[in-house]
Amino acid sequence: MKGVATFIISMMAAGAIYAQEVGRNDVLRIIKKVADWQITDYDKKHSRDTNWENGALFVGMSHWAELAKRTCNDQRYYDWLLKIGKRNHWQPGPRMYHADDITVTQTWLRLSEVFHEPSYAYPTIARLDFLVSHRSSSDLDFRKNHHDLFTRWSWCDALYMAPPAFIKLYTMTGKKKYLNFAHDEFRETVSYLYDKDEHLFFRDSRYFDKLEANGRKVFWGRGNGWVIAGLAEILKLLPEKNSQRKYYLHLFKEMSERLLGLQQEDGYWRASLMDAASYPSPETSATGFIAYGLAYGVRSGILDKNLFLPAVMKGWNAMCRAVSPEGRLGYVQPIGGDPQKVVAEMTQVYGCGAFLSLGYEIYSLL
Numbered sequence: 001m002k003g004v005a006t007f008i009i010s011m012m013a014a015g016a017i018y019a020q021e022v023g024r025n026d027v028l029r030i031i032k033k034v035a036d037w038q039i040t041d042y043d044k045k046h047s048r049d050t051n052w053e054n055g056a057l058f059v060g061m062s063h064w065a066e067l068a069k070r071t072c073n074d075q076r077y078y079d080w081l082l083k084i085g086k087r088n089h090w091q092p093g094p095r096m097y098h099a100d101d102i103t104v105t106q107t108w109l110r111l112s113e114v115f116h117e118p119s120y121a122y123p124t125i126a127r128l129d130f131l132v133s134h135r136s137s138s139d140l141d142f143r144k145n146h147h148d149l150f151t152r153w154s155w156c157d158a159l160y161m162a163p164p165a166f167i168k169l170y171t172m173t174g175k176k177k178y179l180n181f182a183h184d185e186f187r188e189t190v191s192y193l194y195d196k197d198e199h200l201f202f203r204d205s206r207y208f209d210k211l212e213a214n215g216r217k218v219f220w221g222r223g224n225g226w227v228i229a230g231l232a233e234i235l236k237l238l239p240e241k242n243s244q245r246k247y248y249l250h251l252f253k254e255m256s257e258r259l260l261g262l263q264q265e266d267g268y269w270r271a272s273l274m275d276a277a278s279y280p281s282p283e284t285s286a287t288g289f290i291a292y293g294l295a296y297g298v299r300s301g302i303l304d305k306n307l308f309l310p311a312v313m314k315g316w317n318a319m320c321r322a323v324s325p326e327g328r329l330g331y332v333q334p335i336g337g338d339p340q341k342v343v344a345e346m347t348q349v350y351g352c353g354a355f356l357s358l359g360y361e362i363y364s365l366l
Helices: 002-021 024-042 052-072 076-087 099-114 118-133 163-173 176-193 221-237 245-260 284-300 305-321 349-365
Strands: none
Touching: 024 052, 024 076, 024 349, 052 076, 052 099, 052 349, 076 099, 099 118, 099 163, 118 163, 118 176, 163 176, 163 221, 176 245, 221 245, 221 284, 221 349, 245 284, 245 305, 284 305, 284 349, 305 349
């Protein structure tokens, strides 16, 4: 008991130190720097606006847009998102069932609500109505490589990409069909991909039997980051009295406790959660999404502040160290589905999205 008490006291002290070291104006400045660099760089890319990578960026940018408007009366970030939404006619991505192509609709729905413009939501409503009324019955096994593999949420990333859009539309319309669809599909994915012993997610069924060099199971950092961040988005939206909320709360708490112990001394979570030695470099997309989930948990009172705040601030400081003087976030693992080597020069828009979402929560915690 004495050892536990000493640990808790030391964590509380560390949390106080981290909070003192980070000021609100410092947080605003670095979020703005990262957002501005990404906006300048965005049009140099030739990727589809409505792909999942940009969708994850837009989620983070919408968090920052709200904060910039509220604290600095700066409308530019909302204007940038509105420009992109309008030039895409507020459409989801082109693949009807694919969770990745629903990601952007989280932002379209948010903008519809912020600007009281129902038309921004119409294409999303049409897409989600179709999915609810034409539910896929495909199995979730990636190893079969069947043609309708992506008509279900058969990989853990999907739990970030799609469910928050369904939950958001439920809160906007009051129609339980969206909530019930998302809940049923979410639970099936969890039942299939969640390791109940390790309290972590396999990326998909191809990794059930794979092992890292150290003999441990393969649990991808960003993949589990997607899930914990997706859970944070869902918990933000679900009313406190909703009967289904306790399911997400339990999973969120269980994962958070596991992830807390997997953070490395330098504040980063690695590309492989169970074999950091094989992937020693920082990985900021995993770190950003995981720290974002934990930060939301602390701010909302779901997670114990004394235990989790030091890890959150350590993660934030680590993320800030990966930002170049120009505002480019480095050490972002490229598009993929499992742990890979990462170097400082690697950047991706979804890493920026994670940074902006985390920054919003850090500011709100201070």
